Amino acid sequence: MPFLDSLIVHNNSFTGLLLPRLANFSSLRIIDAGYNSLTYHFSPTLPYFPNIVVLSLRMNHIHGYLPKQLCEMQYLRLLDLSGNNLSGKLLPCLHNISSWRSKILHRAVISFYSSSSSTIAWGSLIPSDPGLSLKSKNSIRQYKSEPLQWMTHLDLSMNMISGIIPQEIGELQGLQSLDLSKNHIQGSLPKSMADMYNLQSLDLSHNGLSGSIPSEMVRLTFLETFSVAFNNMTGVIPNGIQFRSFNESSFEGNPGLCGPPLKKECSSNNENTKGITTTEDGGKSKDYKNALFFAIVTTSFTLGFWGFLVSLFFNKSWRMKYFKFIDQLL
Structure with missing residues (x-):
């Protein structure tokens, strides 16, 4: 079947290898083999599918690393590899996939598939039944035909992927859904994620x-x-319009996070203020003690000096002894 366009075999009990046997099917645009028992070492032998748009291998027994061949599949829009045994790190080259990089390019790809005389129109690319099962917005949903034309989706959840989230992820400005949950990813969230506008x-x-x-x-x-x-996140939860709409469950399990919608109030500013106040109070207290010390010394010296003079003035014997002592010194 050299012109096979779509292979949809999800929700079966298929075992063994599948993708290596599809290496010569360059016309494939949809591979949906989720919810089977397929076994496959992903890393070294993933075939190159130049026209692939949907690749779903959700809930199988695929292992190995994410292969760089994925970054060469320019028309890939929906990639679901969740629920497998993949390990290694996230690919920093995912921004090479043009369909995830720009929303304008999304429309260009759709236009290409719809107008090219050598390909089947996009409307017939996605079958109306049984549709595709994708996890989006915290639930598994069935998507059919028209909605799929505008979706861009990356799901690598429930694997053993480690390392950090690369800075390059911010260049996926056309991606609508990203799920990296239930892995072993560490490090901090790159600020570039704020550029993923869609x-x-x-x-x-x-x-x-x-x-x-x-x-x-x-x-x-x-x-x-x-x-x-x-996770192990800390600090204040951003106070933006969208973040106000998320409930407590979006941030639970992070003892270091604070601020709405969590009940834990942020005390860092108060602690800083207290620290400053304490420092200021400490400084004032120290100044007060110093002033008190000098006042006591000055008072003691003054009282002692004048007390001595008064004693000499009224006591003749002391006065004579004092003058005699001075004469001996001179």
Whole structure:
């Protein structure tokens, strides 16, 4: 079947290898083999599918690293590799996928598929039934035909991916849904994530992320669902329009986070103020003690000096002894 366009075999009990047998199917645009028992070492032998748009291998037994071949699939829009045994690090080259880089390019890709005489129109690319199952906005949903034309989706959740989130992820400005939850990702959130203007769903929960939530992320005005729950994040939760709409569950499991919607109030400013007050009070107290010391010394010297003179004036024998002592010194 050299012109096979779509292969949809999800929700079966297929085992063994699948992708290596599709190496010569260059016309494939959809591979949906989720919810099977496929076994495959992803890293070294992933075939190159030049026209692939949807690649879903959700909930199988695929292992290995994320292969760089993924970055060469320029028309890839929906990638779901969740629920497998993938390890290694996130690919910094994902921004090479033009379909995720710019919303304008999304339309160009759709226009290409719709108008090219050598390809099947986009409307017939996505079958109306049974549709595709994708996790978006914290729920598994069935998407069919028309909505899929505008979706861009990356789901790598429930694997063993480690390392950090690369700065280059901010260049995925056309991505609408990103799920990296339930992995072993560490480090801080790069500020470049604030440039992912089209994000509607972002799930980073159940990792080992640390540091604060960048305040720049308040610019993600399309964000509808967001979670950094059960990480090691600290600091104040940004107070943006979108962040006010998220509930406590989006931030739970981070003892160092504070501010609404969490019940834990931020005390850092108060502590700083207290520290300053304490320092100022300490300085004032020290100055007061110094002034008191000098006042006591001065008073004691004055009283002692005048007391001595008065004693000499009224006591003749003391006065004579004092003058005799002075004469001996001279």
